[in-house]
Amino acid sequence: MSSCHSLVTAGVIYREQREKTRIHRARTTPKITIIGAGPSGTPLARLLSLSSIPYTLFESDTSPNYRSQGGTLDLHTSTGLLALQRAQLFDEFLKYARYDGDHLQITDHNLKVFLKNVGAENHDGPGVKQARPEIDRAKLRQFQTESVPAQNIVWGARVKSLEKEAREGGTWRIIFYDGNRKSEGGFTLAIGANGAFSKVRSTVLSVRQPDFAGIGVYDMIIPEPEKKAPEVYKAVNRGNIFAHKEGIRLALQQLGDGSIGIYRQGFNTKDLEEVKKRLLAPGGLLDGWAGVLREAIERWEHVSGVTLVGDATHLMTLYAGEGVNVAFEDSMRLAQGIVDAVRGNGGGRVLVDVLDNAVREYEGEMWVRAEKAARLTDELTKLWMFTPGTPGSVIAKTTALHVNFHTPPIMQPFATVGVHAWVAWKKWTGW
Ligand SMILES: Cc1cc2nc3c(=O)[nH]c(=O)nc-3n(C[C@H](O)[C@H](O)[C@H](O)COP(=O)(O)OP(=O)(O)OC[C@H]3O[C@@H](n4cnc5c(N)ncnc54)[C@H](O)[C@@H]3O)c2cc1C
Structure with a gap:
């Protein structure tokens, strides 16, 4: 009788113990x-x-x-870079970050400049204006997965x-x-x-x-551009060029291994009007906000x-x-x-x-x-x-959109006016 009782007691204790363990494990290890x-x-x-x-x-x-x-990604202070800091990976990021991506030119297909942002002079460290350092995707993935x-x-x-x-x-x-x-x-x-x-x-x-947003991206690489395509190398100036022709963007981008990446972005059909109809018509993919x-x-x-x-x-x-x-x-x-x-x-x-x-x-x-x-x-x-008429027709509007994205709503009308005035001034003075 007593051995039976102790067996039952042991069973209860064992069950309680198991339950406690389960609860403890659930608390600490979902x-x-x-x-x-x-x-x-x-x-x-x-x-x-x-x-x-x-x-x-x-x-x-x-x-x-x-x-x-x-290619490369540019990380922003309050999002990408902050996440890397929280993940204690910012120092690792700095080993591979490049500070010359700020050198950005937006041009037409004849390389006529419509917007120019001159990056850091020495290309070696954070430039005065640098808020968005670039990093090659491959490097980012490497150190992130190794962490x-x-x-x-x-x-x-x-x-x-x-x-x-x-x-x-x-x-x-x-x-x-x-x-x-x-x-x-x-x-x-x-x-x-x-x-x-x-x-x-x-x-x-x-x-x-x-x-499908209707836009295809094709990418190519120029290895050793300094030797193989010195004119392109000089024009890119270790930064980025976005060259536009209506409906097409050719993005040339310096990569960390010295090569230059070329990304052709455009419609994957020759019939631009058809694409526009499909995407911009009422109910189309780009109709209204956030259509894509x-x-x-x-x-x-x-x-x-x-x-x-x-x-x-x-x-x-x-x-x-x-x-x-x-x-x-x-x-x-x-x-x-x-x-x-x-x-x-x-x-x-x-x-x-x-x-x-x-x-x-x-x-x-x-x-x-x-x-x-x-x-x-x-x-x-x-x-x-x-x-x-891109890029000329949209430079001021696109710049204002970027600026307003980081500006409190109440200040946005002022920011818009400021950007339009700045672009007009830059155009007038020839960048
Ligand atoms: C050409 C191009 C240029 C871009 N440039 C910029 C830029 O300059 N700045 C910017 O902010 N954003 C840019 N983006 C967007 C940016 O790349 C994405 O927002 C970002 O990669 C999203 O990260 P993710 O981890 O959510 O998805 P992904 O990068 O797609 O990663 C998903 C991961 O999941 C894995 N995976 C997929 N399916 C499965 C499965 N079934 N089982 C297991 N694993 C799976 C994949 O192998 C991959 O490793 C660009 C995108 C493109 C296409």
Whole structure:
């Protein structure tokens, strides 16, 4: 009898112990996955690592330099650069940052200059005007992924879909394309950081694929331009040239390895009128604000345990140069929400609810930020690519849009007048 009693007692104690352990583990170790090791997924991973919050990052590429990462990105003070500082990666960033991207010329197809911004003189350090240092995408990815513990990243893991595990109390299971890779389940929170063609997006949104903005980008490289194309090298002056002809932009950009990247942006059809009709007509892709992104940034009904960051949630064309900066800020803010939730209240169900509230809060503020950047991007796309007489016809308007993006609404009319006056003066004095 007594041995039976002690067995029962032991059973109860064991169950209590197991429950305590479960609650404790739930409090300290929610099972988190990040899908995608791009500019939004890696800072998020790094920030969680710094707070000792475990996670698994699944990336479809088989290694960090598996494919060309493309040209350069300019990071902005209050978004991209701030996220790097929080991730304690700013010093690493400074090793590869270039300060000559400020040297920007906007020209027509005959290289007639319509706007010129002279960058740092010595090209070696932060110039007086430098607020947006550039970095090659490949370098950014390299040091970001190296900053994350190797055991947390699974390379070559291409996620196919996310499935709800009804029986497991609302956790999520990840299914991979590779049939030999076993699916993994039990995730309390799955974060889609997998870019424009995100496979997580359809879990929260009815939109599966983004709409095509009608503009194709072709990229080429001039290696050793100093020897092979000295005139081009001189003209680019270690910065950027954006040369325009109606509906086409040729962007020439200095890269960190000494080569020059050339990006031809334009419609992928010869019939410009047809493209305009399709994109600008009422109900077309660019009709109204944030048309390109209208569907992609549509607010979704919050889904417990799943969220999106970066291009997976708010895809933008490149004309405002804000996409990656918004992505960095997403990661910084979501990471902070997760860290506070995990360090803060309770365990078990409480933790799940607190974590969920943190995700909701992030989503609420993210939409406001992303919409603002989307509006800017949309306006600039229309001006640069769909306006007759570019670049001359849009220089003042595009500059005013950039300035107003960082100006409080009450000051914007003054800023607009100031920019128009400045551009008129510059034109008159011949830059
Ligand atoms: C030509 C061009 C120029 C640009 N220039 C600028 C600029 O100057 N400034 C700026 O701010 N923005 C710019 N952008 C936008 C910027 O590149 C994006 O906003 C940024 O890359 C978004 O980062 P992300 O991590 O959200 O997505 P991505 O960069 O797309 O990264 C997604 C990651 O997820 C991985 N992945 C994808 N699918 C899966 C899957 N199924 N399973 C697992 N992993 C997956 C990918 O391999 C990748 O590593 C430009 C974009 C383009 C196309």
